[in-house]
Every structure is written in C-alpha cells, then in structure tokens.
Amino acid sequence: MDTRDTRRELGRSFRLLGDEERWLFAGLFLGGAGYLIWLAGTGAAVDQVADLAVGSYSVDPWSTEAAALAATFAVLWVLVPSAAAVRYVVGNITNLRGNVEQCYRFDRPLVALVPPLLLLIAAVAVGAVRGVATWYVLASLAVANTLLLVRTVAYGYRVYSFSVPRVLQGLLFVSAAVAATATVTLASSLAGQTALVEAVAARYGVADIAFGTVSRAGVSAPALPLAAVAIPGVLAVAYVWVQLFASLIVRIRRPDVPRSAIRAGQRYPQVVQPGTSDRLAMGTASDGGGGETEVEPSEQGSSATDDAADSSPASGSSTATAATASGDGAGTTGDEQAQNVGQTRVFTPPDDADLTADGDATRAVAEDATKNEFCPICGETYEADAGHTNCPNCNAVLDEN
Numbered sequence: 001m002d003t004r005d006t007r008r009e010l011g012r013s014f015r016l017l018g019d020e021e022r023w024l025f026a027g028l029f030l031g032g033a034g035y036l037i038w039l040a041g042t043g044a045a046v047d048q049v050a051d052l053a054v055g056s057y058s059v060d061p062w063s064t065e066a067a068a069l070a071a072t073f074a075v076l077w078v079l080v081p082s083a084a085a086v087r088y089v090v091g092n093i094t095n096l097r098g099n100v101e102q103c104y105r106f107d108r109p110l111v112a113l114v115p116p117l118l119l120l121i122a123a124v125a126v127g128a129v130r131g132v133a134t135w136y137v138l139a140s141l142a143v144a145n146t147l148l149l150v151r152t153v154a155y156g157y158r159v160y161s162f163s164v165p166r167v168l169q170g171l172l173f174v175s176a177a178v179a180a181t182a183t184v185t186l187a188s189s190l191a192g193q194t195a196l197v198e199a200v201a202a203r204y205g206v207a208d209i210a211f212g213t214v215s216r217a218g219v220s221a222p223a224l225p226l227a228a229v230a231i232p233g234v235l236a237v238a239y240v241w242v243q244l245f246a247s248l249i250v251r252i253r254r255p256d257v258p259r260s261a262i263r264a265g266q267r268y269p270q271v272v273q274p275g276t277s278d279r280l281a282m283g284t285a286s287d288g289g290g291g292e293t294e295v296e297p298s299e300q301g302s303s304a305t306d307d308a309a310d311s312s313p314a315s316g317s318s319t320a321t322a323a324t325a326s327g328d329g330a331g332t333t334g335d336e337q338a339q340n341v342g343q344t345r346v347f348t349p350p351d352d353a354d355l356t357a358d359g360d361a362t363r364a365v366a367e368d369a370t371k372n373e374f375c376p377i378c379g380e381t382y383e384a385d386a387g388h389t390n391c392p393n394c395n396a397v398l399d400e401n
Contacts, residue, residue, distance in 0.1 A: 009111045017115060017147075020103040023092045024150060028143065031088070035081055035180070036187060042076045043191020059199035070200050073193065077184050082176035086169050093154045098165070099265040100157035109158045109267070113240070116148035120233060133221030138229050142179075145233035149175055152236035155243075160267045162246035171239060175232040182228035185210045 050057065050069055057065035094100055106112055123140040127133050133141075149171065156168045188197040201210040212223045250271060257272040373381065380393035 006108060006111065009106050009108055010114060013106070013111045014115050016103060016112075020101070021147075021150075024089075024147065025143075027088055027092075028146065031085070035183065036190060038081065039077060039184070039187060040190040043073070043188075043193050046072055046076070047192060059196050062199065062203055066196065066199065070196060073184075073196070078177050078180045081180050082173050085176040086172045089150055089153065089172055090165075090169060093150065094157065097264065099263050100154055102265075104154040104158060105265050106158065109155045112151045112155050112158075113148065113236075116144055116151055119144035120148060127219060131219060133219055133226065138221065138225060141233075142229045145229060145231075145236070146175075149232035149236045152239055156239060157263075158265065158267060159243060159247070160262070160269050160272065161250045162243045163263075163266060168239075171235045175228075175235060178224075178231050179228040181210075182224045185224055 046069065050065070054065050057063055057069065059066045092101075093104060104112060120141070123137060123144050126140070127137040130137065153168045153172060156163055157165065185197060185201070188194045198207070198211075201207040209223050209227075213220055214223045214226060250269075254271055256274040257268075258274060259268065262268045373383075375381075375391040375393060378391060378394040380391060
C-alpha cells in the first residue's frame with residue numbers, strides 16, 4: 001500500500017468537513033431550530049382542531065381521543081421529520097441518479113470514518129474527565145456520532161460488499177426517529193402537550209427511559225437524550241463490522257458479478273470480476289477499505305476504449321505480418337513489403353543515355369516487326385524485302401497485294 005496515497009486521502013477526508021459537508025452542519029443547526037418551530041406550531045394547531053372536533057378529552061384516565069391525538073403527534077413529530085431528515089442526508093451524499101457523490105469516492109473508503117471517530121474519542125474523553133455528561137458534551141457527542149453515521153452511509157454506498165441503500169436509509173431513519181422522540185420529551189412544553197407526553201410514556205411503561213437518568217462509571221446523563229446521542233454511532237459501527245464480515249465472505253466465495261450489476265461510484269473489486277483466471281483473495285491487493293482492488297464502472301468504459309485504441313496498432317501489425325507472409329510466398333521479401341507499405345516511392349527519371357538506348361531498342365523491334373511477313377498457309381515468317389512470290393517453306397503462291 002502506498003502511504004502517500006493514504007495520507008492524501010486522509011487530508012481530503014478532513015477537508016470535507018469545511019468544504020463539501022457544510023450542508024451537514026447547516027442542517028443540524030437550521031434543522032434543529034426548524035424542528036422546534038414545527039413542534040410548537042403543529043402542537044397548537046392539532047390542539048385547536050381536537051377542541052373543535054371532540055371538545056375536551058382526558059389523558060388520565062386514558063381515552064380514545066387521547067390515543068388518536070398521540071398517534072397524530074407520533075406521525076407529525078417523529079415519522080415526518082425523520083423521513084425529511086433521511087431525504088436531506090441522502091440527497092446530499094448522492095447525485096441525481098442516486099449514486100454516491102464524487103467527493104465520497106475514496107479508493108480506501110475507511111479513511112472517510114477517521115475524522116468523526118477522532119471527534120468522538122475527543123468528546124468521550126472530555127465527558128470522562130468532567131465526570132458528568134453536560135449538555136455541551138452531549139451536543140459534541142451528537143455532532144460526532146451524526147457525522148460518523150453520515151460518513152458510514154456514504155461508505156456503504158461506495159463499497160461493494162453489503163451495499164444496500166435501503167438498509168443505509170433505515171439506519172438514518174431509526175437515528176432520526178430516536179432523536180425526534182428525545183426532543184419531544186424535552187421540549188413538549190413548547191407545544192403545550194407535556195401532560196399528553198407523560199401520559200403516553202406512563203401508559204406504555206417507558207417513563208424511566210423517557211425521563212430518567214443513567215449512571216455508568218461515575219458519569220450520569222438523561223437516558224433518552226443519551227440514547228439519541230449514542231444510537232447513530234452504535235448503528236454506524238455495527239454496520240461497518242457487518243460490512244467487513246460480508247467483504248470477507250465475498251473474498252472466500254469469489255462470485256462472478258457482471259459490470260452491469262455495479263452502481264456508478266460503487267467499487268468493482270477484482271475478486272468478483274468475471275473472466276479473471278486467478279481471483280484468489282491472497283492475490284488481491286487489499287486497501288483497507290473493507291474491499292479489494294477495484295475499477296469503477298465509469299472507469300471501465302474508458303479503460304475498454306483505451307484498450308481498443310491500444311489494440312488497433314496490434315491489429316494493424318498482425319495484418320501487415322500476414323500480408324508480408326503472403327508476399328514472401330509470391331517472391332517478395334519482407335523488407336520490400338515494409339518499404340511498399342511504410343514509404344512513399346519517388347520516381348527518378350533515367351539518364352539520357354538510358355533513354356537513347358531504350359529508344360533504339362524499341363525502334364529495332366518495330367523495324368523487325370515491319371520487315372517480316374508470314375505465310376498464311378504454313379505460318380512461316382520470311383523477309384518482306386526479298387521479293388518472294390512463293391513461300392520459301394511450303395512454296396505456296398503469295399499474294400503480292
């Protein structure tokens with residue numbers, strides 16, 4: 001492995017944070033503020049509609065109206081925002097055709113996970129030193145884990161083994177749903193639905209999770225917000241482990257995968273390319289990307305074109321060789337054939353003496369042709385100037401005219 005290429009891709013991975021991935025930080029900030037506005041607005045609007053439709057309703061004891069209201073808020077506060085978050089993330093890491101963006105197409109995909117892992121380690125270290133998970137520590141963990149999950153989704157689009165977009169989108173949806181639920185438990189007062197939220201948690205036996213705290217190794221934190229912060233990182237790490245295991249299975253099985261089955265931007269490892277006579281896993285260069293040495297489908301076309309262009313001279317050489325062989329059979333040497341094919345021959349006029357000699361010879365032949373006659377009976381030739389009236393050979397009478 002060339003360490004220079006690895007260092008270059010690591011630098012590129014870090015530069016993404018301040019360049020192509022600004023959409024992520026803008027989405028976290030503006031999306032969080034927008035979600036709080038959505039929470040307050042829909043809470044007030046649904047409450048007014050409920051007052052007009054059913055009048056007063058009770059949450060203790062539990063009533064059918066309260067259940068319908070809870071289901072409505074579950075859709076508006078959890079499902080819809082989660083789907084919007086998935087759409088936002090996937091739309092930014094993929095292009096219009098649903099393939100991973102060029103900035104995430106690392107030759108060693110695992111380098112994309114290095115920056116968020118370092119941020120995560122730093123945030124955990126700060127929390128461990130302070131002994132309590134303060135809100136800014138939780139916020140740092142949330143940003144690091146969110147970045148880790150987003151990079152993992154891009155990683156999942158890039159690799160070959162276990163690259164299932166629906167699964168990756170499901171990871172995003174679960175993380176967003178847990179984060180939305182945690183936000184509802186903390187900010188339900190904005191919507192004026194604190195009593196309803198507490199009643200729902202008590203009815204389904206999750207009050208301790210929704211409003212309790214957990215303490216581990218001297219660090220205490222609210223349970224549901226901590227879960228919302230940790231779940232993106234847990235899902236990301238779990239997916240990477242499964243993907244690496246799937247990559248090992250692919251190396252062992254070595255299936256034949258046609259190029260048409262590979263998405264643009266997805267790795268096409270040599271271990272699955274059809275027609276490769278020796279696709280042993282040990283003979284395939286590993287690049288630490290959970291995959292193998294590969295050629296992208298977009299690069300395959302250009303490679304094929306280049307190969308065709310490179311093969312054209314070879315074809316010409318073969319044709320020339322065949323022509324030379326046939327010329328040899330006809331008495332033409334290889335050097336003469338090469339000269340005829342590869343050079344332009346220039347006519348050089350002969351000297352005057354040569355022209356005179358050629359002219360005399362031509363006239364002599366012409367004179368010989370005009371001074372001889374032949375007998376129409378026996379076909380014998382004779383001199384025309386001799387004045388023969390009979391053929392010297394057969395004595396036939398000759399026509400004097």
